[in-house]
Amino acid sequence: MIDKFVASALEAVADVRDGATVLIGGFGQVGTPNHLIEALCERGLRDLTVVSNNAGTGTHGLARLMAEGRVRKVICSYPRSRGSVVLEELYREGRIELEVVPQGTMAERMRAAGAGIPAFWTPTAAGTQLGEGKEVRAFGGRACVLEHALKGDVALIEAWEADRWGNLTYRMSGRNFNPVMAMAADLTIVQTQHRVELGELDPERVVTPGVFVDRVVHIPYGKPRLW
Amino acid sequence: MIDKFVASALEAVADVRDGATVLIGGFGQVGTPNHLIEALCERGLRDLTVVSNNAGTGTHGLARLMAEGRVRKVICSYPRSRGSVVLEELYREGRIELEVVPQGTMAERMRAAGAGIPAFWTPTAAGTQLGEGKEVRAFGGRACVLEHALKGDVALIEAWEADRWGNLTYRMSGRNFNPVMAMAADLTIVQTQHRVELGELDPERVVTPGVFVDRVVHIPYGKPRLW
Amino acid sequence: MDMLVEAAPLDRHGMARRLAADIPEGWVVNLGIGIPTLVSDHVPPEREVIFQAENGVIGVGPAPPPEEEDPWLINAGKQMVTLRPGGSFVSQSDSFALIRGGHLDLCVLGAFEVAENGDIANWAISSNEKAPAVGGAMDLAAGAKRLWAIMEHTTKDGRPRLVKRCSYPLTALGVVSRVYTNLAVLDVTPEGFAVRDMIPGMTLEALQARTEAKLRPAA
């Protein structure tokens, strides 16, 4: 019997290694797998590369992971959220590497990794500072830059419902980066608010098929704290 | 008030032009917008390019469109279905152009068109007859070919439910090429089995947001005839 | 400069209202953070405009009353919003497929500068000050069918924002088609900025005095 549920967040992240590239779902604090991130903090890892739309707020979750010196590099689109003081400070002091990527390019690079596309052309960022150093080619008269797939060793995902095959649904704007990150990593770990029986999810309503999921932890924490 | 419903299939396809590239949803006879194709036949158009996974069966739908000499070129992955006699005959007689594309590359080329990606690299077909003449580049030591976005002037789509904004759901394996084609054409026309009120569809269950849809016709025809 | 004693510049809501008046029913629209977000408040609910937020919400409705607030439903500015009947949720990759694939009829962005060739600079002031943050601005600017900028006509200390060439880091090249300021509405044409209309009391000369690029009346 396939059963992807594990007992705890700590068990779920037990084999994440130093130097790993970790994709972290969520937009702001919605759909963000904070309990998995906290478990990652407990591991005391080094030199992580984190891919996340935002760069943490306050002192918990991703902000804690960075504050404790676990993160060598952040790849994100918008590090300047309300309360993103930890990143700002580390960045000012030159103690963290920051790669800012346009949000759509970031999503598409992960989608490419998940879909077996090693690289693609896009007009986004062509001719701008964020396009500097990239290969340029015109398509239909429009300058495009070459962007490469962005794959994770691990993805940390938050879901609303999950069954033992790892089929997932999301809640409202909690969907955001979670489905694309779930398909873009070698090891996909999910924290879910609700655990449901196999067959309980309407097959038309599954957003992430279990095929993309490796482990699930049931963490019914309630509502996200927006800041 | 936005209302994308039109009264008839004939009205829905009234402005499709000679020489148009027409994306036609469906896999075999499931999820295939046969009533819209029949309406297209009535228009008596010329020199159409049709993009469809299969190349029609029997003498109705796409097979009729081809038999009546409306189609200059077919882009498809698998023209050799049970009963695909019309295509075979036209092909043997050199009266139709056929571009065979790997099924995943075909889907991805339309997804690229819908997502603003002019071109992408893929290992599929590299080193094979279907990769001949394409630009080749190695990524991570693996040969890939450059594939270009495939955009339609028109897409013909079959849905299960639709509301007046054009939000769509599909039924079981009737989903297939419909969502990706819906986003890959300048004009997207839908035939739907069920018409529902705005707000009736669960926002988590909408597969194609109405943003991608231009016109909808309500055609409750029942079950697909598989052959 | 004294002409402005008669010409009262629009405030943020006035600018948003002026822009909202030009959005027809049925358009799919993304609103950037800041003044652009105010635009939806000025579209009457009976005029159906589909607002899209890049975090994956299609059919964004007005802010909820406090008792109906739901932290699961936020917009790209991380504010709690509502969903209109007919709305839906998509993933980030599908949301940006929509944005980048040319399915937005309109994107409204704030800007530091807009140049007469349609270049826009709205994401970074200098390279080394704070951690840079681009969000979806470059994708929106490159992908929408139309890009309208909305901003003060000049900086607080009077420097023009409608310029010959942008001095700030670019967001995208040659994409702005119209600019709404607190003083005027201007089209970006192959011949540069063309003034569509101005606030009451404003003259072309007075507007030109506050603009680096050459202005001409709309045809």
Add this chain to the structure above:
Amino acid sequence: MDMLVEAAPLDRHGMARRLAADIPEGWVVNLGIGIPTLVSDHVPPEREVIFQAENGVIGVGPAPPPEEEDPWLINAGKQMVTLRPGGSFVSQSDSFALIRGGHLDLCVLGAFEVAENGDIANWAISSNEKAPAVGGAMDLAAGAKRLWAIMEHTTKDGRPRLVKRCSYPLTALGVVSRVYTNLAVLDVTPEGFAVRDMIPGMTLEALQARTEAKLRPAA
């Protein structure tokens, strides 16, 4: 050749059964048209294997009894199937993202020829005969984590199908890791074909006589 009086070649179901025995629980598997489709019949239902059909069905179950047939639910061979609890439906682009992105543990394809370097030819016999049809074969062959071929060891007139280099048009290069035939199971290794096991009564010499490529016993 006479050794075969004792060695009874497997029939199509025997080949499918032999391959099915090697699929562990939990694998995500795509089965090609023809003999591969038979494989799922030989996986006991209590061993959970997730069969995926490229038209967007994940969790394909057995064929339905006639009274439960539903034409909306077909597999890639256009046969009516069922959906297991835990199954789901995805679009063609998502289905091929799964296939091409390396999320299939296994793809099983029929083949005209497999070469000792792992090349496979399974989609076209010649270039000008009938309308060519590739379907998802090239995507599956290039994208799956493992590709197992299943086929008769020789053609009907005795020509070997396990060859030094394929003579038919290729489907993908260097991707086959194992071949199941009616006579044997062979691994594709950097040193060529290695025989894992053979039907009772078959010898390496007799098998080699029916194989163009050089065989060696598995290590």
